[in-house]
Amino acid sequence: MAIFLTEASKVLVQGMTGAEGMKHTRRMLAAGTDVVGGVNPRKAGRTADFGTRAVPVFGSVREGVEATGADVTVVFVPPAFAKAAVTEAVDAGIGLAVVITEGIPVHDSVAFTAHARARGTRVVGPNCPGLISPGRSNAGIIPADITEPGRIGLVSKSGTLTYQLMHELRDIGFSTCVGIGGDPVVGTSHIDCLSAFQDDPDTDLIVLIGEIGGDAEERAAAHIRAHVTKPVVGYIAGFTAPEGKTMGHAGAIVSGSSGTAHAKKAALEAAGVGVGATPTETARLVQSVLTHA
Template identity: 55%
Template sequence: MAIFVNENTKVVVQGLTGGQGKYHGLRNRDYGTQIVAGVTPGKAGQDVDGIPVYDTVEDAIAATGATASFVVVPPKFAAGAILDAAKAGIEFIVCITEGIPAQDEAKVYNTLVRDYPNTRLLGPNCPGIISPGKCNIGITAGEIAELPSADGPNVGIVSRSGTLTYQALYELKQKGIGVSTCVGIGGDPVPGTNFIDCLREFEADPETHAIMMIGEIGGSAEEEAAEFIQANVSKPMSAYIAGVTAPPGKKMGHAGAIVSGGKGTAQGKMEALSAAGVKVGQNPTEAGELMAEIVAGL
């Protein structure tokens, strides 16, 4: 199994006719993902390398039966694109767009919770999701992900950092450790999917035998995850928290990665996770080595 997406997931790319949409959409298709349609208002009837384009998400769903959407549009239009997909009945939306105003993110998140509870948003400002060998939606390079084995043990990965998502995948690939699903939740202040959402799914997934978590400074998501882990997660975990040397009050890369009021520090997050039984590495490579030790003992 896998979480959120699998080999049966049918994906529509909102923005397929744009440069980034075409590049990543075709890469996802070439990986084996079922990219069944594109959506660009006013360009219905066209196609992108054989993938039909429709004016609306509703039209694309009616023609193809798509259940997931990959949103690759500029910040100005991203919130509207996400809500268009939700209104059309899309169950899983991946938005990689960076630079969406936090107010727009908050409005979209609360609208989804209130009006479209059956729709899950991943992102925005995230690398997406890959269930190796089954489905890849987003900008992750499929070749750095080790396929899961039938008998395991396989690892599930959840990360706030895009770049560290890739490193976590490659650290495990170099060690021959299969990955069930890797989820990049993004580093913005209002993510559609958080650590706890993913941890809950990994805990219930029989194909996932251990979990690797990559966090970073800012906010309280990692501390909240630690509480959840202590009470609800039985599978062994390793983790890494980025930003140990970040000066207080400085934003480090992501909009949500800022230490303020003495809260959200790397040290505090590391201590919370350690107290929950997670093996915490001092750098990404060490987190991978700790996971290798965990897997060797399963």
């Protein structure tokens, strides 16, 4: 099994005919993803040739869903149009919307994540690398060739740290890796992924990657203490970040004593989570836990 994304997932790409959409659709197809269509109202009725597969372009998400049975969309549209794109996907009955776009205004993210939640659509992102169930399906921009299928579940705010841990633990492999994004408002949380991995019989251990800013990791620690019985290993980015500076992600800002890496590390360790000082040490912790399980 995997969480949220499997080989049965049928994927639409909103913004497929743009430069980024074309590049990453090609990569998704190469990873075995069942990309069934793209969406661009100005190019409806055409096909995009990816060599091994010609993918039809639809005028709307609803047309794509009705023609293909798509249940996932990956959104590569510019920030100004992201709210409308996600809302369109939700209204078309898409079950999972993966929003790669960065720079979306926070009030737009608040609006479309609330709309999605009310309609039963899961949003991953925005400003995220997407998610991959290695050997099954890849929805987003995560490189598919840096790891293997296995029994680790990974949830991360950081795209680059997701890639590093996937690579360092490639010999063990992953059930699903989810990049939830680092914006102040995201559609899927650490807790959502922790719950799904806890219920997934093919996930034996969970890796949680957090970063400075907000209290998501502290809330995740409380959830782990109360509800997660599988081993969890963590890493927090930002121990050297200066106070009051936004670091990389819009949500990665420390104000006073709130949201510091030290506070997050302490909360996770109090919940029984081993926290590595570096990504490499985190990978070694995972290997040690699995060896002694």
